[in-house]
Amino acid sequence: MMERDIVVIGSGPAGLCAAIEAAEAGAKVLLVDENAKPGGQLFKQIHKFFGSREHSAGVRGIDIGTLLLQKAEELDIEVWLNTEACGIFDQDKVWVVRDKSTSLTIHAKRIILATGANENVVNFPGWTLPGVMGAGAAQTMINIHRVLPGRKILMIGSGNVGVIVSYQLLQAGAQVKAVVEAAPQLGGYGVHTAKVRRAGVPFYTGHTVLEAHGTDHVESAVIVKLDAAWKPIAGTEFSVDVDTICIAAGLTPAVELAFGAGCRSVNSPVLGGLVPWHDESMRTSIPSIYIAGDVSGVEEASTAMEEGRMAGLSAAHSLGYLEASRYRSRFEAINHNLLALRSGMFGQKRRDAKEAIMAARKG
Amino acid sequence: MQRILDHPILGPLPEEEKVTIYVDGEPVEARKGEMIAAALMATGKPYFRKTVKRHEPRSIFCGIGRCTDCVMTVNGTPNVRTCVTAVEEGMVIETQMGFGDWGGKR
Amino acid sequence: MDNHNETEGRLKTTGAASLAELHATKEYILPDERMHHPVAVIECIEAIPCNPCETACPVHAITVGSEITNLPVIDIETCTGCGLCVAACPGLAIYLKQKNYTKDLSFIAFPFEYLPLPEAGQTINMVNRYGQVVCEGTVIKVVTIKRFNRTAIIHASYPVEQYEHVVNMQRLAID
Numbered sequence: 189m190m191e192r193d194i195v196v197i198g199s200g201p202a203g204l205c206a207a208i209e210a211a212e213a214g215a216k217v218l219l220v221d222e223n224a225k226p227g228g229q230l231f232k233q234i235h236k237f238f239g240s241r242e243h244s245a246g247v248r249g250i251d252i253g254t255l256l257l258q259k260a261e262e263l264d265i266e267v268w269l270n271t272e273a274c275g276i277f278d279q280d281k282v283w284v285v286r287d288k289s290t291s292l293t294i295h296a297k298r299i300i301l302a303t304g305a306n307e308n309v310v311n312f313p314g315w316t317l318p319g320v321m322g323a324g325a326a327q328t329m330i331n332i333h334r335v336l337p338g339r340k341i342l343m344i345g346s347g348n349v350g351v352i353v354s355y356q357l358l359q360a361g362a363q364v365k366a367v368v369e370a371a372p373q374l375g376g377y378g379v380h381t382a383k384v385r386r387a388g389v390p391f392y393t394g395h396t397v398l399e400a401h402g403t404d405h406v407e408s409a410v411i412v413k414l415d416a417a418w419k420p421i422a423g424t425e426f427s428v429d430v431d432t433i434c435i436a437a438g439l440t441p442a443v444e445l446a447f448g449a450g451c452r453s454v455n456s457p458v459l460g461g462l463v464p465w466h467d468e469s470m471r472t473s474i475p476s477i478y479i480a481g482d483v484s485g486v487e488e489a490s491t492a493m494e495e496g497r498m499a500g501l502s503a504a505h506s507l508g509y510l511e512a513s514r515y516r517s518r519f520e521a522i523n524h525n526l527l528a529l530r531s532g533m534f535g536q537k538r539r540d541a542k543e544a545i546m547a548a549r550k551g
Numbered sequence: 552m553q554r555i556l557d558h559p560i561l562g563p564l565p566e567e568e569k570v571t572i573y574v575d576g577e578p579v580e581a582r583k584g585e586m587i588a589a590a591l592m593a594t595g596k597p598y599f600r601k602t603v604k605r606h607e608p609r610s611i612f613c614g615i616g617r618c619t620d621c622v623m624t625v626n627g628t629p630n631v632r633t634c635v636t637a638v639e640e641g642m643v644i645e646t647q648m649g650f651g652d653w654g655g656k657r
Numbered sequence: 658m659d660n661h662n663e664t665e666g667r668l669k670t671t672g673a674a675s676l677a678e679l680h681a682t683k684e685y686i687l688p689d690e691r692m693h694h695p696v697a698v699i700e701c702i703e704a705i706p707c708n709p710c711e712t713a714c715p716v717h718a719i720t721v722g723s724e725i726t727n728l729p730v731i732d733i734e735t736c737t738g739c740g741l742c743v744a745a746c747p748g749l750a751i752y753l754k755q756k757n758y759t760k761d762l763s764f765i766a767f768p769f770e771y772l773p774l775p776e777a778g779q780t781i782n783m784v785n786r787y788g789q790v791v792c793e794g795t796v797i798k799v800v801t802i803k804r805f806n807r808t809a810i811i812h813a814s815y816p817v818e819q820y821e822h823v824v825n826m827q828r829l830a831i832d
Contacts, residue, residue, distance in 0.1 A: 222616070223615075223616070223635065224635075224637065229615075234560045234561065235747065236709075236747035236806070236808075237747060238705060238706060238707040238747050238748070239706055239707060239708075239725070240706070240707075240708050240709075240712075240725050241708075241709075241712055245707060245708065245709045245712075245747065246709035246713070246745050246746075246747055246806075247806075248560065248806065248807075250560075250561075251806075306613070306617050307613060316607060316609065317608065318597055318598040318599070318608050318609060318610030318611075319610065320612070321610075321611055321612050321613075321614065322612060322613050322614065324613070324614065324615070325611055325612060325613050325614030325615070325634075326614075328614040328615060328634075329589065329592060329611075329614060330555060331561065333585060333586060333588075333589035333592075334554055334555045334558070334561070334564050334589075335553070335554055335555065335589045335592045335593045336553050336554075336555060337592060337611075339553075346672075358771065358828070359558065359559055359560065359770060359771055360555050360558065361555060361772075361830065367672075372670075373669040373670060374668075374669050374670065374672060377703060377705055377748065378668045378669070378674065378702065378703045379700075379701060379703070379705070379746075379747075379748025379749065379750040380748065381668070381672035381673070382668070382672060382673050382674065382700065382748075382750065382786065383748070383749050384672060385671065385672030385673040385786065385787060385788055386673060386784055386785070386786055386787065386788050386824055386825050387788055387828065388784070388788030388789075388827070389672075389788065391670070391671060391672040393669075393670045403608075404597040404598050404608045405597040405598065405608070405610070528706050528725050528726075529706050530706075531704075531706055531724065531725070531726045532703075532704035532705055532706050532726030533703055533704045533705075533726075534703070534704075534705060535705075535706055535726070557772055558772065559770045559771055559772045559807065559809075560770065560807045
């Protein structure tokens, strides 16, 4: 059986950083991804990232992606694209299918799961109509494929994904007719909502979409005001002429491989639901399996990258690749970066949620 | 709907070799290497398939190969995820009705 | 009670901070007529982990400090109005302003990431924080240097009566 020190599953921001950190420590790393291109969702993040210099703040996500790929190439990291990880068994064997044709099993001394997350949906009559899509899908269409999914957009959800994608739809040349938010307050950073608002896009807090109309495709949407109990208020309905409805209702960690492998779960509503239990080093309840990025709790690309570094570092260290002092100092540096991203009015609750996961019984 | 020919951050759409695909029998020009769903969306195709029981239209939903809402019959094989399958010269793409025809390659 | 057409409202309901909200923070400092050159104005009133404005400033006029969720504080006496922070801010929350560019006109240099770009001399519609056109302005120049990393900085003049309200321009391609 083929053997590798570390197999990283998923080449998004977390997986790439995990592979790089582990390879820098000297581990023999194999990075697998089901897609034809590496980078996960990083290459559709065309905005400048927040954070400090250590987090590549001010650099656009797409450019961070290019730098990480260069780094992975310099380190000669083995990358298998078009490779689906189908399962993990005996805690250290990864079953993959390459190019939809070749099935093989790899003995991995350590496995790092960086499988990301899936977009949540909001159900309403008409939500299955063509033209209703995830906000991330619209972002993929405009920033990766360079095709507008529509001309007149309604955005559901005002978290950072909803407002960032709204802004990017405007940049791509679409009209954003409105951003609807069921909660009484907008969810995203004020600087993001402000740039969308000054572009003339109205925000409707305490509103939701009641239904979408259209025969073969979305032609309009009905918006309704919600009362304090989040129930629609009769008589407040109004229609908007749109051909696309984007849903930005959060993400759910893609935990299938982790739970299939037997990793213990912890419920973390703030971070997207059930996630694999993990400690500060990103190790799960199965000592040979580490996780990083959205699968460990939905945050942002910046945190995913730091978690990836942490998982890569710790997995390599557990195989004896780093001496204790070097491990300790790097661990502290990465942890410092993570804590900085998990501070402030938006970050603190994510920090609390992370600490709650780590404090839960390992089981 | 339309291709984004110029973009404030991404710049002009790079030149790309063209391939011809056949969508429900009609030739459609696509950019080499792009996903089928992108090529079809650029033409404004309203829906990609219809459901089994109620014949409702469907198109892309997740855009990254997760949800299978965008599946079509490609070169005779039904249920191909068009958002993660690249176009190829001469590819035959059909709007899929229900589960599609599993009768083998045509 | 729809909040979509309010001209004043709160950041967390209308998407844009009202002047009352901005004035309630000590970090929002609008230079008055005593300032004889443009200086940076920062509309960053939420504690988000971010400090590129501080690191971009060559004269150390902006302070965030070791806690990167601190709000940036500008020393307008030190600020030279170079504009590096305007392009560095990932939130596009900084612009340069001068109240009396001429007797009747104010000056603004704001970040702009849409196409098409305006040209020097062009008349543009100036918008407030809610996206409403409040007056016309004239483009002085459009700066698109490599260091700004694809964020254009538009320099424009506009009537002094709208000094505080104007924050950006209406996109040119709106259909």
